[in-house]
Amino acid sequence: MKDLEPIDLEGIDANSPLIIAGPCSAETEEQLLCTAKELASNGIKIFRAGIWKPRTKPGGFEGVGAPGLQWMKEVKETTGMLTATEVATKQHVEEALAAGIDILWIGARTSANPFAMQEIADTLKASGAKVPVLIKNPVNPDLELWIGAIQRIYNAGIRKIGAIHRGFSTYGKHLYRNMPQWHIPIELRLRYPNLPIICDPSHIGGKRELIAPLSQQALDMGFNGLIIESHCNPDNAWSDASQQVTPEILNFILNTLVIRDSKTTTESLTLLRQQIDQIDNELLETLSKRMRVSREIGQYKKEHRMPVIQATRYNDVIRTRVDLGKEMGMDANFLKTILLAIHDESVRQQIEVLNDRTR
Numbered sequence: 509m510k511d512l513e514p515i516d517l518e519g520i521d522a523n524s525p526l527i528i529a530g531p532c533s534a535e536t537e538e539q540l541l542c543t544a545k546e547l548a549s550n551g552i553k554i555f556r557a558g559i560w561k562p563r564t565k566p567g568g569f570e571g572v573g574a575p576g577l578q579w580m581k582e583v584k585e586t587t588g589m590l591t592a593t594e595v596a597t598k599q600h601v602e603e604a605l606a607a608g609i610d611i612l613w614i615g616a617r618t619s620a621n622p623f624a625m626q627e628i629a630d631t632l633k634a635s636g637a638k639v640p641v642l643i644k645n646p647v648n649p650d651l652e653l654w655i656g657a658i659q660r661i662y663n664a665g666i667r668k669i670g671a672i673h674r675g676f677s678t679y680g681k682h683l684y685r686n687m688p689q690w691h692i693p694i695e696l697r698l699r700y701p702n703l704p705i706i707c708d709p710s711h712i713g714g715k716r717e718l719i720a721p722l723s724q725q726a727l728d729m730g731f732n733g734l735i736i737e738s739h740c741n742p743d744n745a746w747s748d749a750s751q752q753v754t755p756e757i758l759n760f761i762l763n764t765l766v767i768r769d770s771k772t773t774t775e776s777l778t779l780l781r782q783q784i785d786q787i788d789n790e791l792l793e794t795l796s797k798r799m800r801v802s803r804e805i806g807q808y809k810k811e812h813r814m815p816v817i818q819a820t821r822y823n824d825v826i827r828t829r830v831d832l833g834k835e836m837g838m839d840a841n842f843l844k845t846i847l848l849a850i851h852d853e854s855v856r857q858q859i860e861v862l863n864d865r866t867r
Contacts, residue, residue, distance in 0.1 A: 509659070512702050513667040515640045517590060517610070520553050525767065526706060526733030528592055528611075529758055530556035531740075532748040533569065534576035540583060543740040546755035548587035550762075554611065555580075555589040556735060560600055561747060562617050569746045577607035584608065592642075596624060601631040605639070613642040613735075616674055619657040620646035629664035640668035642706065642735075649676040649689050651696060658703070670704040671696060672735060673726075675712035685714020685751070688722070689790070690729065691783040697730070698779065710737040710751045719753060720761045727765060729782055736761075798850070799857050806858030816858045822851060 516522050529547050534540050534557040544555050557580065561571035580591045592611035595601045596618040604612060618624045632641070641661050646653045654671070661669055673693040675686025693705055707726030709719045723734050739745045742752035753761070809816060826847055833843040 509662050509669075509700055509703065511667060512662075512669055512700075515668050515670055515704055517554070517640070519588075519590075525727060525731070526554070526704070527552060527762065528554040528556045528706070528733065528735040529738045529755075530592075531558075531745065532710075532737045532752060533558045533561050533746055534572055534579055535746045537579045537582070539740060540576070540579045541586065543738060543755065544583040544587050544589060546740060547738060547758070548589055550755055550759040552755075552758075553589055554592055555583055555587070556592045556613075556737075558747075559593045559604070560596060562596060562615060574603050577603060577609070580609060581607055584610075595628060598627050598631045601628055602635070605635055605637050609639070611640045611642065613672060614644060614657065614661075616644045616647045616677075619643050620648065620650075620653060622653075622656060622660070625657045625660045629660040632661065632666055633664040638666065638668065640670065641666050642670040642672050644672040644674050644708070645676065645692070647677045649687075649692055651692050654692075654696065655699070670706055670732070672706045672708050673712075673731070674708035684712055684718070686712050688712050688786070690725075690786040693731075694729070694779050694783045694786075704732040706733040706735055707731045708735050710735075710748070714751050716742070716751055716753045716757070719751070720764065723761065724765055728768060730779065795850070799853065802854040802857045803861050806861030809858065810862050816855055816862065825851075 514522065515526065520526065529552045531539065531543050540557060547555060557576070559571050559576040559580070560573060561569060563570050577593075580593065583589060584591050590610040591608075592613060593604055593609050594615050595604055595612050596615060601612065614625070614628060618628070643654070643657050643661060646657070658669060658671060671693070673688075675684060675688050676692075678687050696703065697705060707723065709722035709726065713719055713722050719736060723736070726734065736758060737748060737752040738755050738758045739749075739752040740754065742749055742754060745752050806816070808814075826844065829847055830840050830843045834840055
């Protein structure tokens with residue numbers, strides 16, 4: 509994909525981060541125009557709104573559908589802003605193109621489905637359209653699946669392609685709605701240096717107070733732009749209310765962001781160091797989960813009057829883990845040192861449970 513073209517759009521400064529903003533969903537004509545006018549007055553050039561909304565469970569608000577495209581046309585005519593919306597089917601693509609939508613994006617659920625991606629790619633190819641297409645990462649942390657989705661659009665003849673990093677779904681409670689796993693978009697950047705990558709801090713954070721720090725982090729990491737959800741009355745939004753901000757707040761956030769100068773000679777090292785930092789954070793989280801399980805094992809042993817140390821089990825674990833690690837290119841002595849330290853901490857956690865008389 510060496511011949512990708514820059515996403516240069518009329519009226520957009522190619523030397524500044526690309527900013528796309530608007531509500532999660534088009535709800536009413538009044539809501540859409542109100543939000544668009546406020547954003548336009550603050551200098552936003554590209555307006556986003558979901559016309560079709562994929563919901564996890566049936567019965568929720570799934571978008572206003574095609575009638576909302578006429579509202580998008582009115583936004584364009586009234587404010588002069590470019591428009592962007594999400595597509596997931598052949599019909600979506602055809603209707604969006606017919607309505608003059610300037611930018612299409614493909615959501616995380618769709619990018620995870622090769623059949624859906626191929627249908628969209630075939631529709632774009634048949635239409636002869638050359639609109640920019642942005643592809644969100646799949647819901648699961650699978651870089652190859654993300655690349656495959658991008659390649660299908662590329663093979664359809666589209667050359668103005670960008671990736672959107674919106675984080676990855678995970679089970680349980682976390683700080684973020686979708687875990688950033690920054691090392692994945694960093695790896696994508698290392699493989700395809702000329703592919704623009706835009707960050708979606710709204711979906712990564714899931715809370716409006718996280719948008720500013722996530723946006724700054726993305727720009728510090730060399731992302732090419734931001735796509736942020738903004739609503740004229742976010743507390744009463746029909747979808748994703750907690751992660752949307754008013755146009756006024758968005759303007760404040762954007763004005764406080766720092767665009768840092770970077771040197772080409774240090775860019776790759778910076779990206780690699782950021783990747784190390786992210787992996788270290790994930791290692792700590794994984795170790796924390798392991799210790800929680802160790803404490804549960806300690807409780808079980810306490811209730812069944814079992815000894816904490818079971819040498820046979822320990823020796824089997826060390827041997828199998830060392831063999832597996834060696835296959836991954838790691839030194840046996842290094843592995844034994846790490847595994848012994850983990851085992852010692854697990855034992856300490858279990859003994860702490862045994863000595864806790866409150867449980």
